[in-house]
Every structure is written in structure tokens, then in C-alpha cells.
Amino acid sequence: MKIHKEGFGIIAIATLILGGIFAANFIFLKELLPWLFWILTAGCIIMLYLVIQFFRVPKRIIEKNNNLILCPADGKVVVIEEVEETEYFKDKRIQISIFMSPLNVHCQWNPISGLTKYYKYHKGKYLVAWHPKSSTENERSTIVTEHSSGREILYRQIAGAVARRIKCYAVEGEKIEQGEEFGFIKFGSRVDVFLPIGTDVKVKIDDVVQGKNTILASF
Numbered sequence: 433m434k435i436h437k438e439g440f441g442i443i444a445i446a447t448l449i450l451g452g453i454f455a456a457n458f459i460f461l462k463e464l465l466p467w468l469f470w471i472l473t474a475g476c477i478i479m480l481y482l483v484i485q486f487f488r489v490p491k492r493i494i495e496k497n498n499n500l501i502l503c504p505a506d507g508k509v510v511v512i513e514e515v516e517e518t519e520y521f522k523d524k525r526i527q528i529s530i531f532m533s534p535l536n537v538h539c540q541w542n543p544i545s546g547l548t549k550y551y552k553y554h555k556g557k558y559l560v561a562w563h564p565k566s567s568t569e570n571e572r573s574t575i576v577t578e579h580s581s582g583r584e585i586l587y588r589q590i591a592g593a594v595a596r597r598i599k600c601y602a603v604e605g606e607k608i609e610q611g612e613e614f615g616f617i618k619f620g621s622r623v624d625v626f627l628p629i630g631t632d633v634k635v636k637i638d639d640v641v642q643g644k645n646t647i648l649a650s651f
Contacts, residue, residue, distance in 0.1 A: 436539060438599055438616045439487025446483045450476045482534075486618075489539055492644045494611045498580060501631070502543045502610060503646035504587055505623040507532040509639045517626045520550055520576055520586055525626040526633060528648060530641060538617050540589060541644045542577065543625065545610040549584060550576035551602040573600040573615065577608060581651060586626040589615055611644050 435443065454476050461469040494502065511529035516522075532538060553573045571591035578584045589598050597618035608614070617623075627633070627649055634647045641648070 433491060434489050435484065436487045436489045436616060438597075438618065439484075442618075443483055443487065446480060450480050486534065486538065488537060490537055492611075492642075494644050496545065496610045498545065498610075499651050500544075500647050501585065501625075501627065501649040501651070502541070503530065503635075503641045503643050503648045504543045504614075504625065505530050505532060505540045505641075505643045506536040506538075507622070507641060509635050509637055509641060510622070511624075512633060512635070512637055514629065515626075517586065519552075519574055521584075521626065524629055525586070526629060526631055526649075528625045528627065528633065528635065529622055530625075531622045532617065537643065539613050539643065540587075540615040540617070540623060542608045542610055542612050542614050543587060543648060544577055544579050544585060545608060546577040546579045548575060548602050548604055548606045548608055549578045550574070550586075551600070551604045553598075553600065571598060573598050573602070575600070575602045575614065579651065583628055583651060585628070588624045588626075589617055590622045590624060591617065 454473060457469055457472045457476075461472065507530040509528060510531045511527055513527055514524055515527045517525040517527070551574070555571055573589045574586060575588070576584050576586045589600060591598055598615065599617070600615040602614050625648065632650045634649055635641060
């Protein structure tokens with residue numbers, strides 16, 4: 433396991449702030465109010481641990497399979513339904529939404545290998561991630577990948593009320609590999625995946641899924 437590059441600056445700032453709090457705590461409270469000193473010390477350690485663990489990147493080895501669509505993110509499946517996709521396809525698709533809590537790993541990985549046909553970043557609102565309109569009104573990044581069979585899937589990073597920093601590394605026209613990292617969302621939110629009608633979905637509502645490891649669907 434390693435620390436994601438998006439976390440280096442935040443971890444450094446958190447370390448300085450919490451280190452300053454600990455120093456003041458040590459100088460003014462260790463002898464005067466030892467019980468409060470130990471509570472604040474424990475709080476600083478826990479906060480630093482939570483910040484560091486948020487940016488963890490687990491080591492996961494996959495066997496690439498051209499017929500499978502892998503889960504792009506860790507979290508919980510909260511939506512599986514047929515919807516009208518209005519940004520790119522403008523037709524009916526199967527939407528699968530994965531909600532990420534602040535305790536989940538927050539990297540995102542390519543669900544298939546193929547060609548990046550479309551990428552667009554949208555400024556937007558910061559509705560809570562489970563709000564029905566968050567997929568179309570929140571800050572978000574949309575990526576479409578064309579499979580070798582010619583079929584296309586769309587996946588979308590969505591910011592939430594707390595998650596206000598989306599990083600996406602997709603480049604339109606670039607070939608990508610299944611399981612490679614394509615982005616990072618800071619502090620919770622969700623990822624939506626839009627699949628062709630008739631795709632064999634392998635997950636169900638409330639399933640806890642792992643990016644790169646869980647099979648989302650198959651062609």
C-alpha cells in the first residue's frame with residue numbers, strides 16, 4: 433500500500449497543523465491538565481491517521497479480461513436502473529451508481545480497456561452525493577471508453593457536499609488499459625457507470641464493491 437500523490441500536500445499541511453496543536457498542548461496542558469492533554473493528543477493522532485488513510489492506494493493485481501467490466505471504485509452500489517443518458521449517448525442506458533464514504537479508497541480505475549472517445553469536466557453544484565440530481569447538476573467529470581467490440585461505456589466522477597475536488601487523468605483519443613487509474617475524488621462522493629441495454633449486470637443494490645476486484649458486468 434502507498435500514499436496517493438494527491439494527498440502529499442494535504443498530509444503535509446495536516447501534519448503541521450496537528451503538530452502545532454500537539455506542541456501547544458504539551459507546553460500548556462501536560463502538567464496543568466494531564467487528562468485533557470492525553471485526550472487532545474489522542475485526537476491529534478486519530479485525525480492524522482484518518483487523513484493519511486483517506487489517501488491510501490491498495491496494491492491490487494488483476495487478470496485483464498476483455499469480456500468483463502470491472503468496478504471503477506470502492507464503495508456501495510446504490511442505484512441500478514434503466515435511465516435516459518442525456519450528455520453523450522442521448523438514449524436509454526443501464527446506470528449503476530457507487531457511493532463512496534470518506535472511509536473508502538478514493539482512487540478510480542478504468543473498468544475496461546479501449547479508446548477514450550470523450551472526456552469533459554463540468555463545473556456544478558455540491559448536492560449530497562445521493563441526491564437524484566447530483567449526477568447531472570454537481571461538479572463532475574465524464575469519460576466514455578470504446579471497447580474493442582465497438583461498444584461504449586460512460587463513467588462519471590461526481591462531487592458531493594464534502595467532496596469538492598475531482599482529479600481526472602483521462603485524455604481524449606488516448607488508449608487505456610483495464611485497471612489503470614483514471615482519477616481521484618477527495619473526501620467522498622460517487623461514481624456512475626452507464627452501460628448498453630442488455631449488458632449482464634453482476635452486482636445488486638447494497639453490494640459492497642472494490643475497484644479493480646469486483647466484476648460489475650459482462651458484455
